[in-house]
Amino acid sequence: MDDLFGIPAPLLFGQLLLGLINGAFYAMLSLGLAVIFGLLNIVNMAHGAQFMMGAFAAWMLLNWLGIGYWAALLLAPIIVGITGIILEKAFISRLYKLDHLYGLLLTFGLALIIEGVFRNEFGSSGLPYRIPAELSGAWDLGFMFMPVYRGWVVIAALILCLATWLIIEKTRLGAYLRAATENAALVQAFGVNVPRMVTLTYGFGVALAAVGGVLAAPIYSVNPQMGSNLIIVVFAVVVIGGMGSILGSILTGFALGIVEGLTKVFWPEASATVIFVIMAIVLLARPAGLFGRA
Amino acid sequence: MSLTRRGLVAASVGAGLLPALPRQSRAQAANTIRIGVMNDQSGPYRDISGPYGIQCTQQAVQEFTAGGNRGFAVEVITADHQNKPDVGANLARQWYDQGVDLIIDVPTSSVGLAVNNVAREKNKAYINTGSATSDLTGAQCSPTTVHWMYDTYMLAKSTGGAMVKAGGDSWFFITADYAFGHALERDTTKFVRDAGGRVLGSVKYPFPATSDFSSFLLQAQSSRAKVIGLANAGADTINSIKQAAEFGLMRRGVKLAALLMFLPDVHALGLQTAQGLVLTESFYWDLNDRTRAVTQRLQPRLRDQKPNMASIANYSATLHYLKAVADMGVAASKASGVEVVNRMKAMPCDDDAFGAGRIRQDGRKLCPSYLFEVKKPEESKAPWDYYKLLQTTPAEEAFRPLAEGGCSLVRS
Numbered sequence: 212m213d214d215l216f217g218i219p220a221p222l223l224f225g226q227l228l229l230g231l232i233n234g235a236f237y238a239m240l241s242l243g244l245a246v247i248f249g250l251l252n253i254v255n256m257a258h259g260a261q262f263m264m265g266a267f268a269a270w271m272l273l274n275w276l277g278i279g280y281w282a283a284l285l286l287a288p289i290i291v292g293i294t295g296i297i298l299e300k301a302f303i304s305r306l307y308k309l310d311h312l313y314g315l316l317l318t319f320g321l322a323l324i325i326e327g328v329f330r331n332e333f334g335s336s337g338l339p340y341r342i343p344a345e346l347s348g349a350w351d352l353g354f355m356f357m358p359v360y361r362g363w364v365v366i367a368a369l370i371l372c373l374a375t376w377l378i379i380e381k382t383r384l385g386a387y388l389r390a391a392t393e394n395a396a397l398v399q400a401f402g403v404n405v406p407r408m409v410t411l412t413y414g415f416g417v418a419l420a421a422v423g424g425v426l427a428a429p430i431y432s433v434n435p436q437m438g439s440n441l442i443i444v445v446f447a448v449v450v451i452g453g454m455g456s457i458l459g460s461i462l463t464g465f466a467l468g469i470v471e472g473l474t475k476v477f478w479p480e481a482s483a484t485v486i487f488v489i490m491a492i493v494l495l496a497r498p499a500g501l502f503g504r505a
Numbered sequence: 506m507s508l509t510r511r512g513l514v515a516a517s518v519g520a521g522l523l524p525a526l527p528r529q530s531r532a533q534a535a536n537t538i539r540i541g542v543m544n545d546q547s548g549p550y551r552d553i554s555g556p557y558g559i560q561c562t563q564q565a566v567q568e569f570t571a572g573g574n575r576g577f578a579v580e581v582i583t584a585d586h587q588n589k590p591d592v593g594a595n596l597a598r599q600w601y602d603q604g605v606d607l608i609i610d611v612p613t614s615s616v617g618l619a620v621n622n623v624a625r626e627k628n629k630a631y632i633n634t635g636s637a638t639s640d641l642t643g644a645q646c647s648p649t650t651v652h653w654m655y656d657t658y659m660l661a662k663s664t665g666g667a668m669v670k671a672g673g674d675s676w677f678f679i680t681a682d683y684a685f686g687h688a689l690e691r692d693t694t695k696f697v698r699d700a701g702g703r704v705l706g707s708v709k710y711p712f713p714a715t716s717d718f719s720s721f722l723l724q725a726q727s728s729r730a731k732v733i734g735l736a737n738a739g740a741d742t743i744n745s746i747k748q749a750a751e752f753g754l755m756r757r758g759v760k761l762a763a764l765l766m767f768l769p770d771v772h773a774l775g776l777q778t779a780q781g782l783v784l785t786e787s788f789y790w791d792l793n794d795r796t797r798a799v800t801q802r803l804q805p806r807l808r809d810q811k812p813n814m815a816s817i818a819n820y821s822a823t824l825h826y827l828k829a830v831a832d833m834g835v836a837a838s839k840a841s842g843v844e845v846v847n848r849m850k851a852m853p854c855d856d857d858a859f860g861a862g863r864i865r866q867d868g869r870k871l872c873p874s875y876l877f878e879v880k881k882p883e884e885s886k887a888p889w890d891y892y893k894l895l896q897t898t899p900a901e902e903a904f905r906p907l908a909e910g911g912c913s914l915v916r917s
Contacts, residue, residue, distance in 0.1 A: 336773035355723060432744060472720055
């Protein structure tokens with residue numbers, strides 16, 4: 212019982228756990244994308260750049276203002292969320308009546324500009340961000356050495372995903388949001404300020420990306436391309452889960468993290484490709500995604 | 506009368522010159538040497554050379570032209586190859602067709618090899634200072650190519666050899682899945698085996714799409730190898746080391762061999778994480794009086810950065826190329842890349858960055874390699890004071906022996 216499929220069992224358990232941790236990032240990011248797409252019908256290509264801005268905001272808060280990790284976890288998403296709101300007001304709000312493609316191109320362009328500015332300012336090697344003292348160290352699980360911080364990432368991601376899902380599915384605010392998705396004009400007729408709600412939703416989606424960035428800062432070096440590495444995978448996650456489906460993107464995020472983790476053991480060269488293979492298969496069998504409604 | 510005659514002469518000379526003016530500016534274009542710096546300006550290797558590599562090239566041009574009128578002008582143009590071989594090859598073709606005389610830098614071995622083929626086809630000069638694959642002077646060597654800096658053989662010999670000697674006799678490789686990673690793993694494996702060590706396994710991860718290395722580090726750990734060989738570079742190496750520290754690998758006695766690591770990588774990691782790492786470079790700014798002098802001259806251009814062996818290789822190589830052009834004339838050097846490179850091989854090199862050296866028949870520039878250890882935070886007395894010198898391999902021994910490369914230019 213030491214070997215499973217020719218791989219030592221401890222190694223396999225370790226990989227499952229690591230997959231779950233990466234899945235936590237996929238889930239958090241695809242959640243924000245799903246919220247934005249669900250309500251704004253905008254394919255937010257700037258999401259990766261906003262994830263990166265979250266990490267940089269945490270770094271700047273620490274190094275320029277001496278504000279530590281825990282406060283940054285709250286402040287960085289607010290700051291980045293506000294920049295999102297400005298972007299929405301200034302640019303994105305003009306595109307709601309046009310084809311999806313315009314929103315995609317606009318946000319893609321914005322992402323390139325944002326990443327370019329950060330690269331010019333901070334270089335590409337990245338900046339160090341220490342793991343907070345409370346979360347440093349590691350547990351010995353027997354089959355692997357588990358850094359406390361990574362455990363915290365999974366827990367934080369789960370709480371965040373669950374809270375978002377509850378807000379959207381179970382509260383009055385969420386009901387307004389969902390109603391506005393179905394028929395904005397009617398909701399507005401009931402006296403709800405739909406444009407403001409849309410703006411705040413975009414800000415919220417962006418803030419979710421920024422939380423992911425703060426959580427990622429101590430694990431990966433804080434560098435301008437950290438988001439672009441992730442964003443394409445996250446889009447595949449959203450497509451597999453079903454565009455706009457909140458629960459779908461959360462579950463798919465975690466599941467694909469695990470699939471990718473296992474691929475890294477059995478066929479490492481394919482680990483960047485496997486998610487897209489799954490995406491192709493899902494699109495052929497269920498074009499609306501696993502949890503989407505056609 | 507004489508005044509009139511003089512006026513006449515002046516007028517006729519003036520008239521003779523007038524139609525020559527446009528011809529002269531055309532002659533000026535033919536009298537300009539164009540250098541194309543092609544490197545990564547937006548990806549994981551940007552900080553190693555990128556904008557700094559361009560500045561180092563321009564510094565060389567400035568110092569060369571400051572030495573008086575050389576009879577020709579020098580122009581530097583730049584581009585980002587995005588680490589994509591197709592982008593690099595297309596750009597190289599376009600540049601050479603538009604009259605670029607030399608392409609320099611070109612990190613990322615897959616791109617470096619692609620441009621190598623274009624240069625050979627067009628008979629144009631090509632100095633690679635950024636790629637590591639030893640195939641550039643081996644199986645794929647070309648009469649138009651000089652490989653100026655580090656290669657996988659030299660890195661494997663210096664870092665790999667030293668680690669095996671220090672007792673690291675079992676290895677596991679984490680390898681970037683493209684030409685560079687493969688060559689570095691192959692060359693290091695040879696040294697490990699020759700020294701009586703064993704290679705217990707390796708993983709090849711997708712480049713450049715990977716930022717989480719924990720899975721591979723865990724596989725390496727479960728192989729029980731004493732040394733994890735990182736056959737990667739730039740941001741990938743930084744993330745690998747950072748995550749190895751996070752998972753406590755070093756505390757459990759596993760040694761990391763960062764087979765290709767540069768000063769900016771150490772800077773990005775911070776000494777707290779990087780301390781004790783052993784690495785190989787051919788240049789360190791604080792090595793001797795000449796390296797300190799050239800660093801000081803470069804400092805205004807590099808702002809708060811220091812040069813490393815890759816970026817400053819552009820300085821050294823550009824200087825040597827321009828000396829060869831001055832020696833053989835602009836027209837002749839524009840006509841044939843093979844001839845310029847032959848002239849470069851015939852002339853001894855000497856500059857502040859690497860000292861005296863020469864270029865071998867197969868295109869390999871010879872320079873010493875230095876094995877450094879990264880200082881502990883308390884040992885570092887100033888910003889960028891990062892390295893302790895452990896050992897020096899002389900230029901003639903640092904690289905693969907001429908006969909072993911399999912280069913077709915080498916006549917036995």
